[in-house]
Amino acid sequence: MTGVDKVQEVEQLLEKIRPALKEHHGELRLVEVKDDVVYLSFEGGCSTCPVVDISLKNLVDTVIKGNLKWVKKVEITQQKYNISQFA
Helix, strand or coil, X not given: CCHHHHHHHHHHXXXXXXXXXXXXXXXXXXXXXXXXXXXXXXXXXXXXXXXXHHHXXXXXXXXXXXXXXXXXXXXXXXXXXXXXXXX
């Protein structure tokens, strides 16, 4: 399976997850697939949601690894608030 095939598989799976996120003005973007690791980024409303760290990351990890057996790991990044900006 080529890298392009893997990206297409991940994107197809993400299309099933995205509608629920879009209801909350959020998005899940595929950053990269490298060495059978999927790198994703929560964006929009999801980037500042406190539930992302626990619930959504676990759910997305389970869905992707449960459906794509070649995936070794799912890394999800999230933009955090810089608390020093408020000091």
